[in-house]
Amino acid sequence: MCQDAVHRPMNRRGLFVTGAAAALTLGSVNFASGAGRRAPAGGKETRTVRGTLPPGAPDFVYLPVEVPHGVSELRVAYTYEKPAVPAGTLGNALDIGVFDERGTELGGRGFRGWSGGARTEFFLRADDATPGYIPGRVRAGTWNIALGPYTVAPDGLPYEVTITLTYGAPGTTPRPVYPPERAKGRGRAWYRGDCHLHSVHSDGRRTLAEVAAAARAAGLDFINSSEHNTHSAHAHWAEHAGDDLLIMVGEEVTTRNGHVVALGTDPGTFVDWRYRARDNRFGKYARKIRETGGLVVPAHPHATCVGCNWKFGFGEADVIEAWNGPYTPDDEVALADWDSRLVASVRGGRPWIPAMGNSDAHREPDPVGGPQTVVLADDLTREAILDGLRRGHSYVAESKDVALTLTAAGGKGKHAGIGERLSVDRDTPVTVRLDVRGAPGCVPRFVSDQGVVHTGPALPASGEGTLLWRTTASYAAYARAEVRHPPTAPGLPGPLAAFTNPVFLGRAE
Template sequence: MTVGMGVAGAAALTLSPVSFAQAADGSTGESPTSGDVTRVISGFLETGVADFVYLPVEIPAGVQKIAVSYSYDRPAVPSGTPGNSCDIGVFDERGIALGSRGFRGWSGGFRTSFEISNSEATPGYLPGPINAGTWNIILGPYQVAPQGLNYRVEVTLTYGEPGPAFVKNYPPQRAKGRGRDWYRGDCHLHTVYSDGKRLPAEVASGARAAGLDFMVSTEHNTSSSHAVWGQYAGQDLLIITGEEVTTRNGHWLALGLPAGEWIDWRYRSRDDAFARFSRQVRRSGGLVVPAHMYCAYVACQWKFGFEDADATEVWNGPWTYDDEHAVSTWDQKLGEAVRTGKRWLPAMGNSDAHRDGQVIGLPHNVVYADDLATDSIMDGIRAGRNWIAESSAVKLTFSATGNGKHAGIGEKLTVPAEAPVDIRLDVEGVPHGTVRFITDEGQMHQESVDASGSGTVVWRTTASLAAYVRAEVRHPMADGSPGQGNTMGDALLFGPMAALTNPVFLEATSTP
C-alpha cells in the first residue's frame, strides 16, 4: 500500500489492487460472458488515517454492471468522543487525480450500497459503460473511533452485454420570466441524489408551492441529479444545476454549473486547491458561495477565507445563533471592503432543505435580474442585487435617494458628502416587525411596523456619515417585545430575521 498526496489534495491511502481476472482459487482464465462474480475487501483503519482510502479494483472486459456494498463496525466510545463514520464513492478507469474525469459517483454516508450500469445507476452515481481497467472505490473515514475502524466492502460484477445508454434530461437554462424584474429562488436544496429524503419531483413541487421562480439543485459532491431535472422544470420554474462541495474544512455551493459538470471536494484549506476549483466554477459562469460558515457539525466550519468567493450564505434554514454570527462576520467584511476599496461580498440565504419538516424557501433570495434565465440570475447575485426573505409573504423595497439621484440594493449612490440622503424601506408581511438600518458604524435607526405587517420607514443620513446602509426586518422577541438596539447593533437583542438586504453604498464627492 502507499500513502501520499498525489491522488488528491488531502492525504490519501491507496491499497493493493483486487483483481477479477483471477478466480478465488488463484487460477486465471478468460472472463465469463454472463453471471455474477463477487470479491470481498476487508481491512482496518487506525485513528488518524488519511482523509481518503482508495481500494483499486481491476475490472475485466465484458462487465455489464458493478454493484458495491459496504459496512464498518461502530464500537462504543466515551461520551464526547467521535465514533466511526465512513463515506463511500467510486472512480472509474480514467483515474483518481484531483478533478479527474473518472468520477462516477458519491453517496457519502447516506447509503450502504450502490450499482452502476450503462442504463441506470443508484442516485448519487453516474450511469455509463463499465469499461475495463482499474476502478477505485473510495472510502472517506469521516471519523475514526479510538479503537479504529474495521471495514468490509463487497464488489459484485455482472457480466453480459451492456444495456441501452441512459438518456440525460437536463433542465433548460431559461423559463418564461417577466423581463427585468425581481425573481425568488432557493439556491441550496437536496434530494435522494445525495442525503435528502425528498424525490426531485417533491422538491420541484415544494419550490412551486413556496412561490419561487427558480431553484438550484445542490447535491453533496455529485452531479448525478442534473440529468433528471429536465422533466420537473417548466415555464413557471427555472431549475439551475449546481453542487454542494463538501470538504473537510467547510462546505461551499457551486451555483450555475453547466449541466453534468462535477467539482472535486478532496482537499483541505492547507492544500491550496480551493482557488483552482473556484476558477473552474467561474469559467463556466457560475458562482462560489461558502455555505453555513458556522454550522456546528464536524467539518462544516468555513476555513478557506473569502478571497475566492462570489457571495456568502449568511442565513441557512430557520433563523439560529449560527446565522447571527454569520451576518456579523459578513458585516465586518463589508466594513473592510469600504475601508480598503476592495470588492465587497454579497449575502445570500437558502433553506438547505433535506426532508419533510424542513421548509423549501425558508429562506430564499429575491434577485433583480434581466430575465428568468440561469446567466441572468447568476449576474444578479454576483452584483449583490438581491435580498433575503423568509417566505414569499414578505415583500420589501429598499433604496437611497439624494441630490436628485436614486440607488437600490447592491448599487452605489454618489453624492456630495454633506448632501442629505433619504434611506427608505417599504415592507409587507411582517406583523409587528422591527426595521433596522445598519451602516459601517453599526445600527443607526430602528422603527417598528404595526399589526398589519406593512409600513414605510424613512431615515436621513449623508455620505459623510455612512459608507453603506443595509436593512433588516426582524420579528418580535419571544416575549412579544420589538427588541432594543444600540449603536453597536447587538443583534442578540432582536427576534428572528424576516428579511435582510444587501447594502446600498454611499460615496462622497467634492461639493460642486
C-alpha cells in the same frame, strides 16, 4: 463465487500524496474472469474485503478493483462498525464513492459517483445508476472504490466492502438531457429562489419531483441543484422544469474544511472536493466554477458540524451564504461576520461580497424556500439571475409572504436601490426608505458601517409599514435593512425575518 480478503491496519509508510490530498491505496481486488476465465452472460462474481482504519487515517482510502472485460454492472455494498464512544468523543463515520478506470487524479475524469454516508450500497451500469452515481459502461481496467473516513473512533474503524460484478452485454448510455436555461419570466423583475437544496441524489430524502413541487408551493421562480460532491442529478431535472420554474444546476463541494455551493455551473460540471485548506488547491476549483459559468458561494460558513466551518478564506467568494435554513445562532455569527467584511471593504476601497440565504432543505419537514433569496434580474434566465446575485441586487426573506423595497434618494432626483450606489456629494441630504410587507409584529431597522443606526416600531398586524432614515454619505458609507422577529433571549436580537444587501452612499472613490 465469493472470496474474502483481509486488509490489515494500515502502515503509515503506505501513505502517498495524490494531487495534494493524503491518501492510502490498498491491495487490489481481483476476479477469476480477469485471469482468462470467461464468465457466462448474466453470471456474477463477488469479492468481500475487510479491514480496519486507525485514528488519524488519511482523508481518502482507495480500494483498487481489477474489472475484467465483459462486465455489464458493478455493484458495491459496505458496512462498518459504530461502537459507542464517550461523550465528546467522535465516533465512526465512513463515506463511499467510486472512480472508474480513468483514475483517481485530483480533478480528473475518473469520477463516477459519491454517496458519502447516505446509503450502504450502489450500482452502475450503462443505462442506469444509483442516485449520486453516473451511468456509463463498466469498462475493463482498474477501478477504485473511495472510502472517506470522516471521523474515526479511538479503537479504529472496522469496515467490510462487498463488490459484485455482473457479466453481459455492455448496454447503451442515454444522452443526458439538461433543464433549459430560461423560463417564462416577467422581464426585469424581482424573482425568488432557493439555491441550496438536496434530494435523493445525495443525503436528501425528497425525490426531484418532490423538490420541484415544494419549490413551486414556496412561491419560488428558480432553484439550484446542489448535491454533495456529485453532479448525478443534472441529467434528471429537465422534466421538472417549466415556464414557471427555472432549474439551475451545481454542486455542494463538501470538503473537510468547509462547504461551498457551486451555483449555476454548466450542466455536467464536476467539481472535486478532495483537499483541505492547507493543500492550497481551492483557488483552482473556484476558478473552475467560474469558468463553467457559476458562482462561488461559501455555505453556512460558521456552522458547527464536523467539517462544516469555512477555513478557505473569502478571497475567491462571489457571494456568501449568510443565512442557512431556520435562523440559528451560527447564522447570527455569519451575518455579523459578513457585515464586518462589508465594513472593511468600503473603508479599504475593495470590492464587496454580497450575501444570500438558502434553505439547505434535505427532507420533511425542512421547508424549501425557507429562507429564499429575492433577486432583481433582467429576466428569468440563468445568466440574468446569476448576474443579479453577483451584483448584490437581492435581499433574503424567510418566506414568500415577506417582501421588501429599499431605496435611497438625494440630490436632484437621484435614487438607488439594493446593490446600487447613490452618487451624491458627501454632505448632500439622503433619505433611506424601507417598505415592508408580510412581517406582522416584526421590527425593521437600518444598519450601516456605523452599526445599527435607526430602529422603527414593531409592524402592525397587517405586517406592512415604512421606515425612513435621513443621513449623509459623510456619516454612512451604506445602508442596509433588517426585519427581525421579537427577541427570544434577553440581550440578543430577534431572529431575522428578512435582510437586504446594502445601498451605497456617496461618489465612488
